[in-house]
Amino acid sequence: MKLRGNNGMSVHGKGHEILAKRLIVAAAVAAAITGTLAGCAARQQVLNNQDYVEIDSPFPGEAGDANAKIWVPKASLEKGVPRGREVAKIGYEKLAAAKVTDAATVPRSPLRLRLLVAESGRQQLSQHFAAAVGKALVVRQAAPPSPADALTEAEALSYLGTVSGNASGPLLFLSKPEGTHPGARLKADLYDVRGPLVIRSFWVAVPEPAPGQSEQEALLSAVKGLAETAVRTLSWFPWYGRVARVSGERVYLDGGAEAGLAAGQQVTVYRGGEVVKGIGFAPGTHIATLRVNELFGSDGSVATSTEAAQVQAGDYVELESPP
Known part of the structure; x- marks a missing residue:
């Protein structure tokens, strides 16, 4: 057998023949990097928008697991197999185009969760906390429970009862x-007020001021750390709202444009629930399914349903999940 390469040189002999065959297969494998190589198929298929065709294996039986037929991209037969450098460039461009996002920083729900923030003491750090959270959450300031810098657990639960x-x-x-002061630790307790129960508690130390930085700036950097931790912690927490008022078939909800609700979405209404120790709050009885018709105010919406007569102010609502 006699083969002639692209550079004009001739290749002779059985050993060179096998080598040439292996080069062909290596080129086909390189082409499969930019697509999906399907083996052992009985007919032509379309994979990843590329046409694949079945050809005879260049060296059937020369390896224990070799097949008599293999599938290769049709484009590689029509246009030739791209060189290794070109394949690597294509792969790099695909990788560079992919936007890799830290899943922990992205809320699982498409809606923005409302977070009430309360603070003991008089420093008003909760305002800086709200600013550090940015647009990840809808922050509402709650009335402070006490001017003291710390509360006992019983005092904290009593306070939660007044806002829940x-x-x-x-x-x-x-x-x-x-x-x-620098070196002191700030504490944040996240509560699910439907229980009420503690979701998580975390601490952050106030750092020593960096050169040219004031103690107040160092304190605010600790508050920012708390805000980032809270956003990550709540990334898996499901959005829920409340029924504010019922009038005929119209149900007014305390979630709207600011939360990310849109006309046409459906919400599920449920009443009550119970705390499952070590896990969280389990929603109670399903009451109705409502369709959001319009938004009003900064964060309100109106939903309608023939089941509205069964709904009461104070009921919980969640975005209906697709099956």
Whole structure:
């Protein structure tokens, strides 16, 4: 057998013949990097928008697992197999085009969760916390429970009882049991007020001021750390709202444009629920399914349903999940 390469040189002999065959297969494998190589198929298929065709294996039986037929991209037969450098470039461009996002920073729900923020003490760090959260959450300031820098667990639960009746979303309670000086730790307790139960508690130390930085700026950097931790923690927490009022077939919800609700979406209404120890709050009885018709105000919406007569103010609503 005699083969002539692209450079004009002739290749002779059985050994060169096998080598040439292996080069052909290597080129086909390189082409498969930019597509999906399907083996052992009985007919032509379309994979990843590329036409694949079946050809005879260049060296059937020369390897224990070799097949008599293989599938290769049709384009590689019509246009030739791209060189290794070109294949690598295509692969790099695909990888560079992919936007890799930290899943922990992205809320699982398409809606923005409302977070109530309360603070013990008089430093008003909760305002800086809200600014650090940015657009990841809808932050609402809650009335402070006490001017003291720390509360006992019983005092905190008593305070939660006063806000849980109308609260829509979890509550973050910010306290400074060790003060706010460099080296002191700030504490944040995340509560699901439907329980109420603690979702998570975390601490962050106030750092020593960097050169040219004031103690207040160092304190605010610690608050920013708390905000980032809270956003990550709540990334898996499901959005929920409350029924504010019922009038005929119209149900007014305390979630709307700011939360990300849109006309046409459906929400599920449920009443009550129970705390499952070590897991969280389990929604109670399903009451109705509503369709959002319009938005009003900064964060309100109106939903309608023939089942509205069964709905009561204070019921919980969640975005209906697709089956």
